[in-house]
Amino acid sequence: MTGSERPSPVRWLSTWTTRRWLRAGAATSLTVLALLGVTGAWVLTRTESISKDLVDVRSPALTTAIRLESALLDQETGIRGYGITGAADFITPYQEGLVEQRASVAQLTGLLAGDRAGLEDLKAVQDAAATWQERIARPIAASPAGSPSPLATARAAEGKRAFDEVRTALSEQQARLRADRARARDDLMSTMALRNAVFSAAAVLVVALTACVFEGLRRGITRPLDQLGADARTVADGDFGHAITATGPADLRRLSGEIEFMRRRLVRELAFSEETRQRLDAQAADLQRSNAELEQFAYVASHDLQEPLRKVSSFTQLLQRRYGGQLDARADQYIDFAVDGANRMQVLISDLLDFSRVGRMHNTHQSVDLDQVLERTLSALSVGIEEAGATVTHDPLPTLIADPTQMGMLWQNLIGNAVKFRRPGEAPEIRVTSVRDGELWRFTVTDNGIGIAPEYADKVFVIFQRLHTKDVYSGSGIGLAMCKKIVEFHGGTIGVDTAYRDGTRIVFTLAPEPPANPDPSTLPEADRSGTEQTR
Incomplete structure (x- = not known):
């Protein structure tokens, strides 16, 4: 047969039987699927x-x-x-x-x-x-x-x-x-991008092969394909527990098996995600309940410690007044130690009570003129300011929606620290500034005191973190921790400006309105302590 006598590819393909088309299509499809499977694997x-x-x-x-x-x-x-x-x-x-x-x-x-x-x-x-x-x-x-x-x-x-x-x-x-x-x-x-492309290609191939088989071999295949399509639609509609029924020829059963495997894997992933979400919700509820119980315990424990400490303090002071000078010097020293320890413990418990109240007891948000609050604070600290020879200046301060008691505690701690931690032989100079920074107000409290080393810039805001012994500077080590708690309760942040080297500069922000908080636990109000807070 000459080249001109060879049948055209169209006529040659038209002589294929349905079985031959099936075998050729199945062989080609299996080959491609195998390659995709190997690539996917x-x-x-x-x-x-x-x-x-x-x-x-x-x-x-x-x-x-x-x-x-x-x-x-x-x-x-x-x-x-x-x-x-x-x-x-x-x-x-x-x-x-x-x-x-x-x-x-x-x-x-x-x-x-x-x-x-x-x-x-x-x-x-x-x-x-x-x-x-x-x-x-x-x-x-x-x-x-x-x-x-x-x-x-x-x-x-x-x-x-x-x-x-x-x-x-x-x-x-x-x-x-x-x-x-x-x-x-x-x-x-x-x-992962390559994996997605491979699986996408496999999915496209499966769909194309299904369409070809459906068109070419209606008899004996229509019903299994309809069943497979119905099952797939059921799963796609959200019924992921619906099993894919494997019926029809072997190739369709393999296809159904692959889809069933995908469905089962999807079900497993969804079940795992739901289980993880439930565990996280349970852990969050347990953590919230545990925090509430810890706050209640801290408040009650500190409250119950007040009475025995008052008794210890009263009787040690009676001992000091009645027998002071009548015993030897060591006995007087021991009595002084007892009086001092009881007094410091009372101050510490009172400070802890104030610290625990922030965000729970002091939570009366209203319009607060920070200028007036600062003036009241300077009046309350006037004795210490005059003794130190300190000068305090400030910019016009804004009016915010805040808790007035907490704002007073914030200024008292910051100004009190600036006066207390002064350089020997140098009068404190304290400057308070405020400026609008986007949606927040940014404040600075700058002094010419002893300063804070950069490596301690974060530690000073941790409760009970002291940089000096009580013999050098008095205090309980709660002041800046309380400032941090108050500022964060009002939607801001606080920190030390480590670039400032001529003293200490505390920088903090406050929101015009505090963020929404859950209602605080209702606990009995204890007596407030006017004790000065320290770093």
Whole structure:
């Protein structure tokens, strides 16, 4: 047969029987589906591998590296404080930092096994830390407590250089870990996009194949396809518990099985999501109930402590008045200790009661002129201000919707701290400013006092965190914690301006109207304490 006598492709294809079309279509479809399945399996395996690496290695490694940095910073802070003051309390963070360092290094070693660059970064951090510890930390820690270490002063510059090398090694380590994690995340997103494309192509192919088979082989296939379509529509309408019935030829049964597998997986995912949501709701309810119970317990416990403390204070003061000077000097000293301890405990409990009331008892929102509140506060603090020779100036302050009692407590703590923590031999100068910042009002309270070191800028707002002993500056360590609670209750934030070096500058914001809060628990009101709040 010559080339001109060959049948055209159309005539050649028209001679195929239905079975031949079915076999050819089935073979072609199975081949394509197999390729898509292999590709899909590879994509899924690749996705799982990248996800596991990201979740189990990269992210934990970066987190552990940050903990290692925190442990080394705690060591440096403790050693520096111990070397400057000789106080044994500063050894504790150093020792805890050593324990955390060993744990973090061990964990990083396991996580970075096989990662040569990561292990080299870790070794660089260890070497730099070891040098600093050998030259600075251990010698200063070995110095006797009670007085500043001469070694701290002698090796101050060397210690700074050594720890700067530690910081540099830590920064390089974390930068590499962040880059590795970012690359893993990018790979995961690319693989997921490929996976979606593969499954989309598989879905399109299945639909096209179903349409072709339905058109070409109506007899014996129409009913199974109708059943499959009805089942699919039922599931698509939201009845995910409806099972897909596998009927008809083998290829249609396989198709039905795949759809059933997808449905079951979807049902499992939905059930897991619902279970997770219910657990989260239950945990949130338990946490809310636990917080309410803890607030009730703290209030009642503090309240019940007042009466025995009053009795202890009264009788120790009676002892002091009646027998003072009649006993030996040590007995008088012991009585003074008892009186002072009882009085300080009464002040502390009263401060704790005021702290616990913020947002619960003081919750009367109304229009408050902050100028008037500040003037009343300055009048209440007038004795201390005059004794210190302080001058207080302020900008015109706005009128807000707030709780007037809490606003008074806020100004009393901030102004009182500025007066108290003044430089020896220098009169305090305090300046209060306010400016509109978007939807909030931004306030600053600036003084020329002793200031707050940048490393303590966050710690001073934690309850009971004191930077000085009670012998140097009196107070309970609740003042700034209460300020933080009041400001946040009124929809703002508070912090220390670490860039200001000529004293202390407290910056906080307040919303024109406080955010909506749940009704506070109804508890009996206790006597308010006029005790000055401190840092």
